[in-house]
Amino acid sequence: MTAMIKPAPVRKSVTVDAPIARAFDVFTASLGRWWPRSHSIGKSPIASAVIEPRTGGRWYEVGEDGSECDWGEVLAWDPPTRVLLAWRIGVDWQFDPKLLTEVDVRFTAIGDGETRVELEHRLLENMGEAAAKAREIFDSEGGWGGLLAAYRASAGTA
Numbered sequence: 001m002t003a004m005i006k007p008a009p010v011r012k013s014v015t016v017d018a019p020i021a022r023a024f025d026v027f028t029a030s031l032g033r034w035w036p037r038s039h040s041i042g043k044s045p046i047a048s049a050v051i052e053p054r055t056g057g058r059w060y061e062v063g064e065d066g067s068e069c070d071w072g073e074v075l076a077w078d079p080p081t082r083v084l085l086a087w088r089i090g091v092d093w094q095f096d097p098k099l100l101t102e103v104d105v106r107f108t109a110i111g112d113g114e115t116r117v118e119l120e121h122r123l124l125e126n127m128g129e130a131a132a133k134a135r136e137i138f139d140s141e142g143g144w145g146g147l148l149a150a151y152r153a154s155a156g157t158a
Helices: 022-027 124-138 141-155
Strands: 009-017 047-053 058-063 068-078 082-087 101-111 114-122
Touching: 009 022, 009 124, 009 141, 022 082, 022 101, 022 114, 022 141, 058 124, 101 124, 114 124
Parallel strands: none
Antiparallel strands: 009 114, 047 058, 058 068, 068 082, 082 101, 101 114
């Protein structure tokens, strides 16, 4: 039996041209505005993405037909400095309520109207044999790097 190597968390960061409260709001309350339509797991094309603004709130997508598809939930809600999300989507791009990886997003004011946003997707070892593949996907430009670029563009124009 080969021991599985624990994958390192995926860490990405961006600086946005927005004060910290607006940066947090665009990431959370306006998620549906900047989340790419290509990043969907629902049966219907994605119309929006939602983070409910409270600990225990849902994190999900809404399809064009009004259907909802869970992605996870809010584990910590500390505006405007942090949101911690449970990511419960496997490498097969299906919601799995038993799977838990975490997406920890922290916001730090760094100057006059600028905010540093640091994202860490961790506990990838919980994906078992698919952990290395998941890390590769999340660390790619189509993963968190591209998502944060879309977010940065939206935060700068909010």
